Amino acid sequence: MISFESRYLEFVDKVYWYILLKVKNAREAEDLTSQTFVKAYQSYSALRDQDKFAPWIFKIAHNLSMDYFRHSKQYSAEAPNWLQSEDEDLLSNAINSELSRRIQMEIKRLSKEEQDLLALRFVAQLTFKEMATVLRRNVSTVKKQYYKLIILLRNTLEEK
Amino acid sequence: MNIPEFEKEIEKSYLPQFPRKEFKTSLQRSFQAYENKPSVRTIFTRALPGLAILTILAVVLIIGPKNVWAQLQKWFGYAPGVGLVSSGSNVRVLEEPVSQTQNGITLELTSVTATNSKTVISYRIIGAPGDAYSNDENQAFGCQSDPYILTETGEKIETIGSxxxxxxxxxxxxxxxxxxxxxxETQAGRVPENWSIPFSLVDVKLEDIAMPVIEDAQAEVSEATPTTITQKLVDLPSTLSETAVLQIEKVIQTQNGYIFAGVIPNQDTETEWLGSFSTSKPIIFDSEQNRLHDFEPANRKEIMEMLSSQIDAGNYPWMVETDTDGIAFPITILWEAQWFSRESNSVETRFEFDSVQIKDAGSELRLNQKIQLGKDEITIQSVRRTNQGNLEFKFLVPEGFAGLDISISNAQTNWVSTNNENGVLTLTPFIDLLPEGKIEVHLRNPVYYGKQTVFSSQWSPSGTTTQERDPSSANPGCLLLEPFPVFEKDEAHLHGKLLFTEPIAESGVNGLTLYNIDGTDRQVITEQGNWGAFSPDGQRVAYSGIDQALHIYDLQSGEDNAITTASGIDIKWSPDGTQLAYVNTESQTGVTLNIINTDGSGKKALVQHMQIKNIGFSPSDGNLYFTRQYLPENKDTTLHSVDPISGLITDLGTLPEPGAVFFDNTGFNLFIVPGRTGNVYLYNIAENASTLFAQQNEFSGGIGSSGFMFGATQTGVPYKYDQSALVDYNKCNGWLLDYSIPGGSLMDIYIEDSLSDSN
Incomplete structure (x- = not known):
């Protein structure tokens, strides 16, 4: 069995990034990342299929983030700089390429569910099967939704 | 563009965001000792009730001063955890906490606050076994049914929102x-179901549970940009500078002062400016130009909720809390914001050099090569090999130029250390496997300083010019005057050494390094260890080796002795230098606070607890002091001591602010240093009592010893290093250190007593 610490080191950055994209606040993201791993730790010994760690940890992160949204009203605007971590969104925008910036602008216009779908694919780097596990949908539904979204995004960007 | 190509572009558009190193390490430590051991689960569950306790909300009721309340009938009440309560509201609270126990599991109601608009209940579940919670990835996480309130008349009151x-x-x-x-969240059949806990409510006055809120704050606000303010936190070249009124939307009265909250209007224009900006912290002065202590309010989420309509309109929220005891109104809140602009089209250029010419640490290649990047001509001045083996690039850039994106062909850049001062842009990309020989460097996307705006407002409470000092409130003896002067060794009369952990070039992993206090004379102690600590005489360093052994390194002789029977972190020396205390992380035993003689004999486990932190020996009573913190639900930190001889543990209570750490001072006191408020408490061991000792605004505390503290300043400004500060609490002095150790974290400080005392 792979040690939990190894799993933690392998996934903590991705889990944090995934949660940060959802909650948009570094401190809340840290809090939820910590809750995600504590919850995973509790049940790690019972995880029978080690290959399913990725969808499992992201499912916990996904559920805790959803819970966070249910428990507190969320805002699209971001907290001012001094409330955030050193990872400044501004800096990210500044050093990103023009196309990347436009893609991210379009992604921000998508619904939370659609943004989540993309984050699971590109940030969490999950397969469609794993994404389906996290989202509790069947694989073909997830695949269809994903490609529909990609084509829509591409067309939107090409039209502009 | 075809779909696979477009998917690659989407992937590239997500720029990685990493958690803070301190956060990662702290969480990792929590898991380190518990890998795959059957005993782990038992210890973990028993020792960490936070996991079994579902604390939904900790409602802290703060009572507003009644004398002020009388004047403020138009105010609303703000009850933390509940939100805004209108002054006419009929408020009822829980008469007394109630609980019920079934099969060893206790459900406890800790608070109920019922207003005209909602009912907020805090409850916790104690003693539920870990296996009551689902671990099956194909199922939901156990019980999803919300609780409800049943009134005496049989009416069912459902949850709203949470x-x-x-x-x-x-x-x-x-x-x-x-x-x-x-x-x-519990699984069916694992714990008792159908719980019913009767409770009683009593009427209370609004002012007894809530802090007053001034709804019409702008009526009391006037624009002000004091010309006599000399303390500037942001010092950046700016193409424009202007002033604007800081919109104060809410003012919440606290026990010792006020929370101010408002928004900065969104000034984003899609074509010219980036969608964000950078700010310093707000600065608050009283009418006599004395800077007030300010800090981030707790309950950020609820204050954000109060600003929701403004935030939804695209404005940026801000909030700050300050103590106003004994100060003269009006106060001035000042905030500087720096906008940035960028080229609308992506631009790129590249250059090459031969890295073989700068193989040795400190060697430099002068290039003085002019290169066009977009509309600007910049000069590639030099490339230098740093002590850590990275490449530091210096560019001469035109006025108003803030920064750019740098990368190296065939290498993955993890992050870039950036500093821009006086037209010299210094970039150090951190790369795992740096190619050697002919290196191609890419420069992209220049960013320019945009306008700088100084937001300010004056405010005073209605009908009041001076707030009476509350005799019960603490008066710190050391209000640090920031910003600090830059450290000058002779002026500060401080000599000593700093111990860092930082990436070592060849291995890529962190090792331990030693510096003089002024950043000179770097010495690598080991490439194979971390968690170092100076001995009391500063002649030796104990550290945790990657070989899972403790080591003692003699700074004079360079001799390194391993104690192979001990493995752990958070190492502390006994005052006489003969013993080491450390948090043991051997997986067979779980997390324990251990003590061992420096010759490897006499190993003893004194305390077993998952979240032992901040251990320190007291030279006065010889006891070891340590804190415990529960993660993640219960953030309280408790202080304890243990007698290393008898093993007797004494519980000393909860620290004045959660999340605090402490440092040994003279042996008779401990410093308690919370992060959020900048308050520093002095805990007197003999009296088992803490008092507010010092306050700091601009840096967050880190490691300390013998009355010295080291922390990072928080400019929050991109393209500038966040400087470090060294504070001497003995003399209430602070200095900015004008160097940085890229990627480094301070492990310990050693100050030579004789020199510091001679001043």
Whole structure:
């Protein structure tokens, strides 16, 4: 069995990034990342299929983030700089390429569910099967939704 | 573009965001000792009730001063955890905490606050076994049924929005019960179901549970940009500078001062400016130009909720809390914001050099090569090999130029250390496997300083010019005057050494390094260890080796002795230098606070607890002091001591602010240094009492010893290093250190007593 610490080191950055994209606040993201791993730790010994760690940890992160949204009203605007971590969104925008910036602008216009779908694919780097596990949908539904979204995004960007 | 190509572009558009190193390490430590051991689960569950306790909300009731309240009938009340309560509201609270126990599991109601609009209940579940919670990835996480309130008349009051917020109770309800069809998130059949906890409510006055809120804050606000303010936190070249009124939307009265909250209007224009900006912290002065202590309010989420309409309109929220005891109104809140602009089209250029010419640490290649990047001509001045083996690039850039993106062909850049001062842009990309020989460097996307705006407002409470000092409030003896002067060794009369952990070039992993206090004379102690600590005489360093052994390194002789029977972190020396205390991380035993003689004999486990932190020997009573913190639900940090000889543990209570750490001072006191408020407490061991000792605004505290503290300043400004500060609490002095150790974290400080005392 792979040690939990190894799993933690392998996934903590991705889990944090995934949660940060959802909650948009570094401190809340840290809090939820910590809750995600504590919850995973509790049940790690019972995880029978080690290959399913990725969808499992992201499912916990996904559920805790959803819970966070249910428990507190969320805002699209971001907290001012001094409330955030050193990872400044501004800096990210500044050093990103023009196309990347436009893609991210379009992604921000998508619904939370659609943004989540993309984050699971590109940030969490999950397969469609794993994404389906996290989202509790069947694989073909997830695949269809994903490609529909990609084509829509591409067309939107090409039209502009 | 075809779909696979477009998917690659989407992937590239997500720029990685990493958690803070301190956060990662701290969480990792929590898991380190518990890998795959059957005993782990038992210890973990027993030692960490935070996991079994579902604390939905900790409602802290702060009582506003009644004398002020009388003048403020137009105010609303702000009850932390509950939110805004209108002054006419009929408020009822829990008469006394109630609980119920079934099969060893206790469900406890800790608070109920019922207003005209909602009912907020805090409850916790104690003793539920870990296996009560689902671990099956194909199932939901156990019970999803929300609790509800059942009134005496049989009316069912459901939750609204969250599991602890319910609709308003019928008027005059004084008795009801909280009903749980099942305990939240638990699996069916593992714990008792159908809980019913009766509770009673009593009427209270609004002012007894809530802090007053001034709704019409702008009526009391006037624009002000004091010309006499000399303390500037942001010092950046700016193409424009202007002033604007800081919109104060809410003012919440606290025990010792006020929370101010408002928004900065969104000034984003899609074509010219980036969608964000950078700010310093707000600065607050009283009418005599004395800077007030300010800090980030707790309950950020609830204050954000109060600003929701403004935020939804695209404005940026801000909030700050300050103490105003004994100060002269009006106060001035000042905030500087720096906008940035960028080229609308992506631009790129590249250059090459031969890295073989700068193989040695400190060697430099002068290039003085002019290169066009977009509309600007910049000069590639030099490339230098740093002590850590990275490449530091210096560019001469035109006025107003802030920064750019740098990368190296065939290498993955993890992050870039950036500093821009006086037209010299210094970039150090951190790369795992740096190619050697002919290196191609890419420069992209220049960013320019945009306008700088100084937001300010004056404010005073209605009808009051000076707030009376509350005699019960603490008066710190050391209000640090920031910003600090830059450290000058001779002026500060401080000599000593700093111990860092930082990436070592060849291995890529962190090792331990030693510096003089002024950043000179770097010495690598080991490439194979971390968690170092100076001996009391500063002649030796104990560290945790990657070989899972403790080591003692003699700074004079360079001799390194391994204690192979001990493995752990947070190492501390006994005052006489003969013993080491450390947090043992051997997986067979779980996390324990251990003590061992420096010759490897006499190993003893004194305390077993998952979250032992901040251990330190007291030279006065010889005891070891340590804190415990529960993660993640219960953030309280408790202080304890243990006698290393008898093993007797004494519980000393909860620290004045959660999340605090402490440092040994002279042996008779401990410093307690919370992060959020900047308050520093002095805990007197003999009296088992803490008092507010010092306050700091601009840096967050880190490691300390013998009355010295080291921390990072928080400019929050991109393209500038965040400087480090060294504070001497003995003399209430602070200095900025004008160097940085890229990627480094301070492990320990050693100050030579004789020199510091001679001043």
């Amino acid at each position: 599991r602890n917020t319910f609709a308003a109770l019928p008027e005059n309800t004084t008795k009801a019960s909280l009903e749980f069809p099942c305990l939240p």
